Amino acid sequence: MITYWEKYNHKLTGPLLQHLHIVGITLLFSILLATLLTLLFLQHKSAAHTLIHLLGAVYSIPSLALFAILIPIMGIGERTAIVVLVLYNQFLLMRNFFAGFDGVNPAVVEAATGMGMKRFQVLVRIQLPLAFPAILAGIRLALISTVGIATIAATINAGGLGTILLDGLRTLNYVKIWWGVLLSAGLAIVANLILTAVQRVVEKKFYLNN
Amino acid sequence: MTAITYTDVTKRFKGANMNAVDHVSFSVEAGEMVMLVGTSGSGKTTLMKMMNRLYTADSGTVSLFGEDIAKKDPVALRLSIGYVIQQIGLFPHMTVYDNIATVPKLLKWNKEKIAARVEELLKLVNLDPKEFYRRYPAQLSGGQQQRIGLARALAADPAVMLLDEPFGAIDAINRRNLQDELLRIHQKDQKTYLFVTHDITEAVKLGSRLLIMHEGKVQQYDTPEEILKHPANEFVASLMEGVT
Numbered sequence: 001m002i003t004y005w006e007k008y009n010h011k012l013t014g015p016l017l018q019h020l021h022i023v024g025i026t027l028l029f030s031i032l033l034a035t036l037l038t039l040l041f042l043q044h045k046s047a048a049h050t051l052i053h054l055l056g057a058v059y060s061i062p063s064l065a066l067f068a069i070l071i072p073i074m075g076i077g078e079r080t081a082i083v084v085l086v087l088y089n090q091f092l093l094m095r096n097f098f099a100g101f102d103g104v105n106p107a108v109v110e111a112a113t114g115m116g117m118k119r120f121q122v123l124v125r126i127q128l129p130l131a132f133p134a135i136l137a138g139i140r141l142a143l144i145s146t147v148g149i150a151t152i153a154a155t156i157n158a159g160g161l162g163t164i165l166l167d168g169l170r171t172l173n174y175v176k177i178w179w180g181v182l183l184s185a186g187l188a189i190v191a192n193l194i195l196t197a198v199q200r201v202v203e204k205k206f207y208l209n210n
Numbered sequence: 211m212t213a214i215t216y217t218d219v220t221k222r223f224k225g226a227n228m229n230a231v232d233h234v235s236f237s238v239e240a241g242e243m244v245m246l247v248g249t250s251g252s253g254k255t256t257l258m259k260m261m262n263r264l265y266t267a268d269s270g271t272v273s274l275f276g277e278d279i280a281k282k283d284p285v286a287l288r289l290s291i292g293y294v295i296q297q298i299g300l301f302p303h304m305t306v307y308d309n310i311a312t313v314p315k316l317l318k319w320n321k322e323k324i325a326a327r328v329e330e331l332l333k334l335v336n337l338d339p340k341e342f343y344r345r346y347p348a349q350l351s352g353g354q355q356q357r358i359g360l361a362r363a364l365a366a367d368p369a370v371m372l373l374d375e376p377f378g379a380i381d382a383i384n385r386r387n388l389q390d391e392l393l394r395i396h397q398k399d400q401k402t403y404l405f406v407t408h409d410i411t412e413a414v415k416l417g418s419r420l421l422i423m424h425e426g427k428v429q430q431y432d433t434p435e436e437i438l439k440h441p442a443n444e445f446v447a448s449l450m451e452g453v454t
Contacts, residue, residue, distance in 0.1 A: 111299025114262055114372075115313055115363075116289035129303045 004175045012164065012179055019160035019187065022078060022150050023143070026085040030142055033086060034093035038101070042123075048098055055091035063088070063152045071156060081153035088149060089142040096138025100131030133203055140195040147188040151180075161187070212276070213370060213402040214238040214261065219270035221256055230256045232426035233270070238419075240275075240369070243396055243403040245413035247449070248423035254406045257423065258372055261404060262288050274370065289313060292363030292401075296375040298355050300347040306332075306358050307343045313366040331361040334395060353384035360392070364399070373405045377412065389415055410452045414438070422446050 005012065041048035058066075066084050074080040104127050112122045128135075154162025161184045168176030215237040222229045231253045238244045246254040259265040260272055263284040272279050279287055300309050307328055314324045332339040335357040347355055356376055363371060377385045389412060396403060407413050413420050414434040422429040422437070422445075430442035441447035 105297070105299075105302075107295060107297035107299040108301060110264070111293065111295055112301070112312075114259075114264055114288060114293040114295070116285050116287075116316055117312075118285055121316070126301060 001175050001178060004179065012183065015159060015161050015163050016183055016187075019147075019150055019162075019184070022081060022085070022153060022158065022160050023146050023187075023191075026082050026089065026146050026150070027139070027143060029082065030086045030089035030093060030146075031139065034090055034097055034138075037090070037094060038097045041098075042101060045102075048094075052091070052094050052098065055094055059088055059091035063149050064155065067152070067156045076156040076158075078153075078158040080156060081150065081158035085146050085149060085153070089146060092141045092145060093138045096134050096141070097131070100134030100138075101127055103134060104130045133199065136195070136199050136202060140192065140199065143191050143195060144188050147184065147191055151184050211240045212237050213240040213242070213274070214404065215271075215273045215276075216257070216260075217271045217273075219257070219260060219267045219272060221253075221260060221265060221268050229253075229426045231260070231267075234423075234426075234428050235270075236421055236428060236431050238402055238404065240402050241400045242418045243405060243416055245417035245420045246404060246406045246423060247408070247410060247413045247420050249408060251425075252423040253426040254408075254421075254423045255374055258374060258404055258406050261370075261372055262291050262293060289316060289366065290368055290370075292365075292368040292371040294356075294359045294363045294371070294373045294376045296378045298347075298359045298376075300355055300358060300362070302347050304346075305343065306345050306347075306350070309347070309358055310362045310365055312362060317366055319366075327365060328361075331364060334364070335361045336391065337361075351384075352380050353388060356380060356388060357391075360395075364395075368401070370402045370404070373403065375406055375408070378407070378409075385412070392416065410449055411454050414453050422449065 037051070041051060063084060066087070067080065070080050070084060074083065108126060108130070109122060112126045113119075117125065150158075150160050151162035151165060154160055154166050161180055164176055164180035164183070168174070168178075168180055217235050219231055219234045220229055221231040234253075234257060246257060248254045256265060260267050261274075261279070263279060266280075274282075274287070274291075301312070304312075310328045310331055311324050314327060319327075328343075329339045332342060337354065337357055342350075342354075342358075347358070350358065359376065363373075377388050380388065393416060405413075405416060417434055419431060419433055420437055421431045422442075424445050430437055430446050437446060438450055438453065441450055
Protein backbone atom coordinates (compact mmCIF):
# COMPACT_ATOMS: atom_id res chain seq x y z
CA MET A 1 0.00 0.00 0.00
CA ILE A 2 2.88 2.33 0.82
CA THR A 3 4.47 1.75 -2.56
CA TYR A 4 1.15 2.48 -4.22
CA TRP A 5 1.07 5.79 -2.35
CA GLU A 6 4.66 6.57 -3.38
CA LYS A 7 3.90 5.85 -7.00
CA TYR A 8 0.40 7.22 -7.44
CA ASN A 9 -0.18 9.66 -4.61
CA HIS A 10 -1.52 12.25 -7.06
CA LYS A 11 -4.25 9.74 -7.91
CA LEU A 12 -5.24 9.76 -4.25
CA THR A 13 -4.73 13.39 -3.22
CA GLY A 14 -6.63 14.67 -6.25
CA PRO A 15 -9.88 12.88 -5.36
CA LEU A 16 -9.30 13.68 -1.67
CA LEU A 17 -9.14 17.40 -2.39
CA GLN A 18 -12.13 17.10 -4.69
CA HIS A 19 -14.00 15.32 -1.91
CA LEU A 20 -13.14 18.05 0.57
CA HIS A 21 -14.29 20.59 -2.00
CA ILE A 22 -17.70 18.88 -2.39
CA VAL A 23 -18.09 18.50 1.37
CA GLY A 24 -17.07 22.10 2.03
CA ILE A 25 -19.45 23.64 -0.48
CA THR A 26 -22.27 21.32 0.57
CA LEU A 27 -21.84 22.21 4.21
CA LEU A 28 -21.70 25.93 3.49
CA PHE A 29 -24.91 25.92 1.46
CA SER A 30 -26.62 23.48 3.83
CA ILE A 31 -25.97 25.69 6.86
CA LEU A 32 -27.03 28.84 5.02
CA LEU A 33 -30.27 27.26 3.81
CA ALA A 34 -31.08 25.64 7.17
CA THR A 35 -30.43 28.93 8.98
CA LEU A 36 -32.74 30.76 6.60
CA LEU A 37 -35.47 28.12 6.98
CA THR A 38 -35.10 28.09 10.77
CA LEU A 39 -35.50 31.86 10.96
CA LEU A 40 -38.51 31.73 8.62
CA PHE A 41 -40.25 29.01 10.60
CA LEU A 42 -39.19 30.02 14.11
CA GLN A 43 -42.54 31.59 14.89
CA HIS A 44 -44.53 28.84 13.19
CA LYS A 45 -43.85 25.71 15.17
CA SER A 46 -46.45 23.38 13.66
CA ALA A 47 -45.45 24.33 10.11
CA ALA A 48 -41.85 23.71 11.09
CA HIS A 49 -42.68 20.23 12.35
CA THR A 50 -44.47 19.41 9.10
CA LEU A 51 -41.45 20.63 7.17
CA ILE A 52 -39.11 18.49 9.25
CA HIS A 53 -41.33 15.46 8.61
CA LEU A 54 -41.18 16.13 4.88
CA LEU A 55 -37.42 16.50 5.02
CA GLY A 56 -37.31 13.24 6.94
CA ALA A 57 -39.15 11.57 4.07
CA VAL A 58 -36.65 13.01 1.60
CA TYR A 59 -33.81 11.80 3.82
CA SER A 60 -35.16 8.26 3.64
CA ILE A 61 -34.84 8.16 -0.17
CA PRO A 62 -31.64 6.26 -1.07
CA SER A 63 -29.03 8.61 -2.48
CA LEU A 64 -28.65 6.67 -5.72
CA ALA A 65 -32.40 7.03 -6.36
CA LEU A 66 -32.32 10.74 -5.61
CA PHE A 67 -29.39 11.18 -7.98
CA ALA A 68 -31.36 9.29 -10.65
CA ILE A 69 -34.38 11.56 -10.20
CA LEU A 70 -32.31 14.71 -10.55
CA ILE A 71 -30.09 13.67 -13.47
CA PRO A 72 -32.77 14.32 -16.17
CA ILE A 73 -33.27 17.80 -14.73
CA MET A 74 -29.77 18.82 -13.75
CA GLY A 75 -27.54 16.43 -15.65
CA ILE A 76 -24.59 14.64 -14.08
CA GLY A 77 -21.67 16.12 -12.20
CA GLU A 78 -20.70 17.90 -9.04
CA ARG A 79 -23.59 20.37 -9.08
CA THR A 80 -26.26 17.67 -8.95
CA ALA A 81 -24.36 15.87 -6.19
CA ILE A 82 -24.18 19.02 -4.09
CA VAL A 83 -27.91 19.68 -4.51
CA VAL A 84 -28.72 16.17 -3.28
CA LEU A 85 -26.33 16.43 -0.35
CA VAL A 86 -27.69 19.84 0.67
CA LEU A 87 -31.21 18.42 0.53
CA TYR A 88 -30.27 15.50 2.80
CA ASN A 89 -28.57 17.80 5.26
CA GLN A 90 -31.66 19.92 5.71
CA PHE A 91 -33.28 17.13 7.69
CA LEU A 92 -30.31 16.66 10.02
CA LEU A 93 -29.73 20.37 10.46
CA MET A 94 -33.34 21.58 10.81
CA ARG A 95 -34.20 18.83 13.27
CA ASN A 96 -31.31 19.87 15.51
CA PHE A 97 -31.70 23.61 15.01
CA PHE A 98 -35.34 23.38 16.07
CA ALA A 99 -34.60 21.09 18.97
CA GLY A 100 -32.08 23.70 20.08
CA PHE A 101 -34.55 26.58 19.96
CA ASP A 102 -37.31 24.48 21.51
CA GLY A 103 -34.99 23.61 24.36
CA VAL A 104 -34.57 27.23 25.42
CA ASN A 105 -36.53 27.80 28.63
CA PRO A 106 -39.53 30.04 27.77
CA ALA A 107 -39.09 31.83 31.12
CA VAL A 108 -35.67 33.01 29.98
CA VAL A 109 -37.11 34.37 26.74
CA GLU A 110 -39.94 36.05 28.62
CA ALA A 111 -37.53 37.63 31.09
CA ALA A 112 -35.41 38.95 28.23
CA THR A 113 -38.43 40.40 26.43
CA GLY A 114 -39.92 41.82 29.62
CA MET A 115 -36.63 43.54 30.44
CA GLY A 116 -36.70 45.40 27.16
CA MET A 117 -34.76 43.38 24.59
CA LYS A 118 -35.93 43.72 21.01
CA ARG A 119 -36.90 40.53 19.19
CA PHE A 120 -33.62 40.44 17.31
CA GLN A 121 -31.64 40.98 20.50
CA VAL A 122 -33.50 38.13 22.18
CA LEU A 123 -32.67 35.93 19.21
CA VAL A 124 -28.98 36.80 18.99
CA ARG A 125 -28.09 37.26 22.65
CA ILE A 126 -30.32 34.67 24.29
CA GLN A 127 -31.87 32.06 22.00
CA LEU A 128 -28.95 31.52 19.64
CA PRO A 129 -26.25 31.00 22.28
CA LEU A 130 -28.53 28.69 24.27
CA ALA A 131 -29.43 26.68 21.15
CA PHE A 132 -25.81 26.58 20.01
CA PRO A 133 -24.79 23.17 21.39
CA ALA A 134 -27.70 21.53 19.53
CA ILE A 135 -26.90 23.54 16.40
CA LEU A 136 -23.29 22.39 16.53
CA ALA A 137 -24.36 18.78 17.07
CA GLY A 138 -26.52 19.06 13.93
CA ILE A 139 -23.63 20.42 11.92
CA ARG A 140 -21.43 17.57 13.12
CA LEU A 141 -24.01 14.99 12.00
CA ALA A 142 -24.40 16.73 8.65
CA LEU A 143 -20.65 16.77 8.12
CA ILE A 144 -20.22 13.06 8.80
CA SER A 145 -23.21 12.15 6.67
CA THR A 146 -21.95 14.34 3.81
CA VAL A 147 -18.48 12.80 3.87
CA GLY A 148 -20.09 9.37 3.56
CA ILE A 149 -22.78 10.03 0.99
CA ALA A 150 -20.41 12.11 -1.15
CA THR A 151 -18.52 8.91 -2.04
CA ILE A 152 -21.63 7.76 -3.88
CA ALA A 153 -21.57 10.99 -5.88
CA ALA A 154 -18.72 9.46 -7.89
CA THR A 155 -21.34 7.33 -9.65
CA ILE A 156 -22.71 10.46 -11.30
CA ASN A 157 -19.29 11.73 -12.25
CA ALA A 158 -18.97 14.23 -9.45
CA GLY A 159 -15.49 13.03 -8.50
CA GLY A 160 -14.23 12.65 -4.97
CA LEU A 161 -13.03 9.64 -3.02
CA GLY A 162 -15.77 7.50 -4.53
CA THR A 163 -13.82 7.47 -7.82
CA ILE A 164 -10.96 5.63 -6.10
CA LEU A 165 -13.41 3.02 -4.81
CA LEU A 166 -15.18 2.64 -8.17
CA ASP A 167 -11.93 2.46 -10.11
CA GLY A 168 -10.59 -0.05 -7.63
CA LEU A 169 -13.70 -2.18 -7.96
CA ARG A 170 -13.70 -2.04 -11.75
CA THR A 171 -10.06 -3.08 -12.00
CA LEU A 172 -10.22 -5.34 -8.94
CA ASN A 173 -7.32 -3.38 -7.53
CA TYR A 174 -7.56 -4.17 -3.82
CA VAL A 175 -4.82 -1.79 -2.81
CA LYS A 176 -6.76 1.00 -4.45
CA ILE A 177 -10.00 -0.07 -2.74
CA TRP A 178 -8.25 -0.10 0.62
CA TRP A 179 -6.89 3.37 0.03
CA GLY A 180 -10.38 4.57 -0.82
CA VAL A 181 -11.80 3.00 2.33
CA LEU A 182 -8.99 4.36 4.47
CA LEU A 183 -9.27 7.88 3.14
CA SER A 184 -13.07 8.18 3.28
CA ALA A 185 -13.38 6.57 6.70
CA GLY A 186 -10.35 8.52 7.93
CA LEU A 187 -11.85 11.77 6.69
CA ALA A 188 -15.13 11.10 8.50
CA ILE A 189 -13.31 10.19 11.71
CA VAL A 190 -10.99 13.21 11.60
CA ALA A 191 -13.88 15.59 10.82
CA ASN A 192 -15.87 14.11 13.68
CA LEU A 193 -12.94 14.44 16.10
CA ILE A 194 -12.36 18.06 15.16
CA LEU A 195 -16.01 19.04 15.57
CA THR A 196 -16.36 17.10 18.81
CA ALA A 197 -13.38 19.00 20.16
CA VAL A 198 -14.91 22.31 19.05
CA GLN A 199 -18.17 21.32 20.69
CA ARG A 200 -16.40 20.51 23.93
CA VAL A 201 -14.52 23.80 23.99
CA VAL A 202 -17.72 25.75 23.34
CA GLU A 203 -19.61 23.87 26.02
CA LYS A 204 -16.83 24.32 28.54
CA LYS A 205 -16.52 27.98 27.84
CA PHE A 206 -20.14 29.01 27.84
CA TYR A 207 -22.25 26.24 29.23
CA LEU A 208 -20.42 24.78 32.15
CA ASN A 209 -23.71 25.20 33.93
CA ASN A 210 -25.64 22.76 31.77
CA MET B 211 -48.16 61.28 43.11
CA THR B 212 -49.92 58.45 41.32
CA ALA B 213 -47.51 56.01 39.71
CA ILE B 214 -49.80 53.45 38.11
CA THR B 215 -53.42 53.74 37.01
CA TYR B 216 -55.55 50.99 35.52
CA THR B 217 -58.84 52.30 34.14
CA ASP B 218 -61.57 49.83 33.23
CA VAL B 219 -59.06 47.30 31.88
CA THR B 220 -60.36 44.12 30.26
CA LYS B 221 -58.47 41.25 28.66
CA ARG B 222 -59.79 38.03 27.17
CA PHE B 223 -57.50 35.39 25.65
CA LYS B 224 -58.28 33.88 22.28
CA GLY B 225 -60.62 30.91 22.65
CA ALA B 226 -61.38 31.61 26.33
CA ASN B 227 -65.05 31.89 27.34
CA MET B 228 -64.53 34.46 30.06
CA ASN B 229 -62.42 37.55 30.59
CA ALA B 230 -59.07 36.88 32.23
CA VAL B 231 -59.22 40.43 33.54
CA ASP B 232 -62.68 41.95 33.75
CA HIS B 233 -63.18 45.73 33.95
CA VAL B 234 -60.46 46.34 36.50
CA SER B 235 -59.69 49.82 37.79
CA PHE B 236 -57.22 50.76 40.50
CA SER B 237 -54.33 53.08 41.09
CA VAL B 238 -51.05 52.85 42.94
CA GLU B 239 -49.31 55.78 44.61
CA ALA B 240 -45.58 56.22 44.05
CA GLY B 241 -43.57 54.37 46.68
CA GLU B 242 -46.28 51.83 47.48
CA MET B 243 -45.85 48.09 47.45
CA VAL B 244 -49.13 46.74 46.14
CA MET B 245 -49.68 42.99 46.26
CA LEU B 246 -51.86 41.41 43.58
CA VAL B 247 -53.34 38.43 45.39
CA GLY B 248 -55.52 35.60 44.17
CA THR B 249 -55.71 31.94 43.34
CA SER B 250 -54.24 30.67 40.07
CA GLY B 251 -56.41 31.72 37.16
CA SER B 252 -57.64 34.80 39.02
CA GLY B 253 -56.07 37.12 36.45
CA LYS B 254 -53.42 38.62 38.71
CA THR B 255 -50.45 37.79 36.47
CA THR B 256 -52.35 38.85 33.35
CA LEU B 257 -53.11 42.14 35.06
CA MET B 258 -49.43 42.69 35.78
CA LYS B 259 -48.23 41.73 32.32
CA MET B 260 -50.37 44.48 30.83
CA MET B 261 -48.15 46.94 32.69
CA ASN B 262 -45.04 46.16 30.62
CA ARG B 263 -47.07 45.28 27.53
CA LEU B 264 -46.23 41.59 27.44
CA TYR B 265 -50.02 41.52 27.07
CA THR B 266 -52.16 44.22 25.55
CA ALA B 267 -55.47 45.19 27.10
CA ASP B 268 -58.55 44.65 24.90
CA SER B 269 -60.13 47.75 26.35
CA GLY B 270 -59.37 50.29 29.03
CA THR B 271 -56.13 52.12 29.66
CA VAL B 272 -53.05 51.54 31.76
CA SER B 273 -50.96 54.56 32.57
CA LEU B 274 -47.60 55.09 34.15
CA PHE B 275 -47.06 58.46 35.85
CA GLY B 276 -50.00 59.88 33.94
CA GLU B 277 -48.92 58.64 30.50
CA ASP B 278 -50.93 56.04 28.60
CA ILE B 279 -48.51 53.14 28.06
CA ALA B 280 -50.26 52.15 24.81
CA LYS B 281 -48.77 55.31 23.30
CA LYS B 282 -45.23 54.43 24.37
CA ASP B 283 -42.67 52.34 22.56
CA PRO B 284 -42.91 48.92 24.26
CA VAL B 285 -39.14 48.42 24.35
CA ALA B 286 -38.50 51.82 25.94
CA LEU B 287 -41.34 51.17 28.37
CA ARG B 288 -39.89 47.81 29.43
CA LEU B 289 -36.41 49.27 29.85
CA SER B 290 -37.90 51.71 32.36
CA ILE B 291 -39.60 48.97 34.43
CA GLY B 292 -37.88 46.34 36.57
CA TYR B 293 -39.19 42.82 36.01
CA VAL B 294 -38.72 39.68 38.09
CA ILE B 295 -40.48 36.38 37.35
CA GLN B 296 -41.02 33.25 39.37
CA GLN B 297 -38.79 30.97 37.33
CA ILE B 298 -36.29 33.81 37.69
CA GLY B 299 -35.30 33.64 34.05
CA LEU B 300 -31.62 34.32 34.68
CA PHE B 301 -29.69 33.85 31.46
CA PRO B 302 -27.91 30.51 31.99
CA HIS B 303 -25.11 31.30 29.53
CA MET B 304 -24.16 34.55 31.22
CA THR B 305 -22.28 35.21 34.43
CA VAL B 306 -23.91 36.94 37.39
CA TYR B 307 -22.15 40.11 36.28
CA ASP B 308 -23.52 39.99 32.74
CA ASN B 309 -26.98 39.09 33.95
CA ILE B 310 -27.15 42.12 36.21
CA ALA B 311 -25.61 44.33 33.54
CA THR B 312 -28.27 43.40 30.95
CA VAL B 313 -30.42 46.53 31.05
CA PRO B 314 -27.53 48.98 31.66
CA LYS B 315 -25.85 47.48 28.58
CA LEU B 316 -29.05 47.85 26.55
CA LEU B 317 -29.14 51.47 27.72
CA LYS B 318 -25.51 51.81 26.58
CA TRP B 319 -24.04 52.89 29.91
CA ASN B 320 -20.23 53.08 29.94
CA LYS B 321 -18.22 50.24 31.45
CA GLU B 322 -17.12 52.00 34.64
CA LYS B 323 -20.68 53.02 35.45
CA ILE B 324 -21.93 49.46 34.87
CA ALA B 325 -19.15 47.93 36.99
CA ALA B 326 -19.86 50.31 39.84
CA ARG B 327 -23.59 49.64 39.64
CA VAL B 328 -23.21 45.85 39.59
CA GLU B 329 -20.99 45.99 42.67
CA GLU B 330 -23.47 48.24 44.46
CA LEU B 331 -26.38 45.94 43.62
CA LEU B 332 -24.64 42.77 44.75
CA LYS B 333 -23.94 44.45 48.08
CA LEU B 334 -27.56 45.57 48.25
CA VAL B 335 -28.79 41.98 47.93
CA ASN B 336 -26.15 40.78 50.43
CA LEU B 337 -23.90 38.86 48.07
CA ASP B 338 -20.14 39.37 48.05
CA PRO B 339 -19.30 40.87 44.63
CA LYS B 340 -15.84 39.26 44.38
CA GLU B 341 -17.24 35.85 45.12
CA PHE B 342 -20.22 36.06 42.76
CA TYR B 343 -19.23 38.18 39.73
CA ARG B 344 -18.01 35.32 37.63
CA ARG B 345 -20.43 32.61 38.69
CA TYR B 346 -23.04 31.19 36.38
CA PRO B 347 -26.68 30.87 37.48
CA ALA B 348 -26.40 27.08 37.82
CA GLN B 349 -23.69 27.60 40.43
CA LEU B 350 -26.10 29.47 42.69
CA SER B 351 -28.74 28.27 45.12
CA GLY B 352 -32.39 29.10 44.45
CA GLY B 353 -32.32 31.93 46.97
CA GLN B 354 -29.11 33.37 45.50
CA GLN B 355 -30.57 33.15 42.00
CA GLN B 356 -33.59 35.13 43.06
CA ARG B 357 -31.37 37.76 44.71
CA ILE B 358 -29.57 38.13 41.38
CA GLY B 359 -32.95 38.29 39.63
CA LEU B 360 -33.91 41.15 41.94
CA ALA B 361 -30.56 42.91 41.47
CA ARG B 362 -30.90 42.56 37.70
CA ALA B 363 -34.36 44.13 37.75
CA LEU B 364 -33.12 47.02 39.91
CA ALA B 365 -30.05 47.62 37.74
CA ALA B 366 -31.10 50.70 35.80
CA ASP B 367 -32.91 52.20 38.78
CA PRO B 368 -36.46 51.86 37.40
CA ALA B 369 -39.20 53.83 39.13
CA VAL B 370 -41.54 50.85 38.97
CA MET B 371 -40.83 47.20 39.73
CA LEU B 372 -42.98 44.24 38.68
CA LEU B 373 -42.50 41.02 40.62
CA ASP B 374 -44.37 37.93 39.49
CA GLU B 375 -44.34 35.39 42.34
CA PRO B 376 -40.61 35.94 42.79
CA PHE B 377 -40.29 33.76 45.88
CA GLY B 378 -42.78 31.08 44.85
CA ALA B 379 -40.24 28.33 44.27
CA ILE B 380 -38.07 29.01 47.31
CA ASP B 381 -38.14 27.14 50.62
CA ALA B 382 -39.89 28.74 53.60
CA ILE B 383 -36.79 29.89 55.50
CA ASN B 384 -35.11 31.48 52.50
CA ARG B 385 -38.40 32.99 51.46
CA ARG B 386 -38.71 34.74 54.81
CA ASN B 387 -35.17 36.09 54.52
CA LEU B 388 -35.80 37.34 51.00
CA GLN B 389 -39.06 38.98 52.08
CA ASP B 390 -37.24 40.79 54.91
CA GLU B 391 -34.60 41.95 52.49
CA LEU B 392 -37.15 43.12 50.00
CA LEU B 393 -38.81 45.18 52.74
CA ARG B 394 -35.44 46.68 53.65
CA ILE B 395 -34.68 47.47 49.99
CA HIS B 396 -38.11 48.98 49.51
CA GLN B 397 -37.71 51.19 52.56
CA LYS B 398 -34.43 52.41 51.11
CA ASP B 399 -35.41 52.93 47.48
CA GLN B 400 -39.07 53.94 47.88
CA LYS B 401 -39.81 52.60 44.40
CA THR B 402 -43.29 51.56 43.37
CA TYR B 403 -43.71 47.79 43.50
CA LEU B 404 -46.42 45.63 41.98
CA PHE B 405 -46.02 42.16 43.44
CA VAL B 406 -48.04 39.14 42.33
CA THR B 407 -48.47 36.35 44.87
CA HIS B 408 -50.87 33.58 45.83
CA ASP B 409 -49.37 33.45 49.33
CA ILE B 410 -51.68 35.54 51.49
CA THR B 411 -49.25 35.57 54.42
CA GLU B 412 -46.56 37.03 52.14
CA ALA B 413 -49.06 39.59 50.86
CA VAL B 414 -50.01 40.77 54.35
CA LYS B 415 -46.37 40.92 55.43
CA LEU B 416 -45.09 42.93 52.47
CA GLY B 417 -47.97 44.92 51.06
CA SER B 418 -48.88 48.51 51.77
CA ARG B 419 -52.14 47.58 50.05
CA LEU B 420 -53.55 44.34 48.71
CA LEU B 421 -55.55 44.02 45.51
CA ILE B 422 -57.55 40.84 45.82
CA MET B 423 -58.49 39.24 42.50
CA HIS B 424 -60.95 36.46 41.75
CA GLU B 425 -62.24 35.37 38.35
CA GLY B 426 -60.74 38.42 36.70
CA LYS B 427 -62.45 40.91 39.00
CA VAL B 428 -61.18 42.99 41.88
CA GLN B 429 -62.76 41.75 45.12
CA GLN B 430 -61.20 44.27 47.46
CA TYR B 431 -58.40 46.83 47.40
CA ASP B 432 -57.22 48.10 50.73
CA THR B 433 -54.56 47.94 53.41
CA PRO B 434 -53.92 44.52 54.98
CA GLU B 435 -55.35 45.68 58.33
CA GLU B 436 -58.58 46.91 56.77
CA ILE B 437 -59.03 43.73 54.76
CA LEU B 438 -58.37 41.54 57.79
CA LYS B 439 -60.90 43.54 59.82
CA HIS B 440 -63.51 44.08 57.15
CA PRO B 441 -63.34 41.56 54.34
CA ALA B 442 -65.58 42.73 51.49
CA ASN B 443 -67.15 39.35 50.78
CA GLU B 444 -67.05 35.63 51.53
CA PHE B 445 -64.24 34.97 49.07
CA VAL B 446 -61.97 37.56 50.68
CA ALA B 447 -62.90 36.32 54.16
CA SER B 448 -62.02 32.73 53.29
CA LEU B 449 -58.78 33.83 51.64
CA MET B 450 -57.78 35.79 54.74
CA GLU B 451 -58.27 32.74 56.91
CA GLY B 452 -55.03 31.48 55.41
CA VAL B 453 -52.99 34.25 57.05
CA THR B 454 -50.57 32.81 59.58
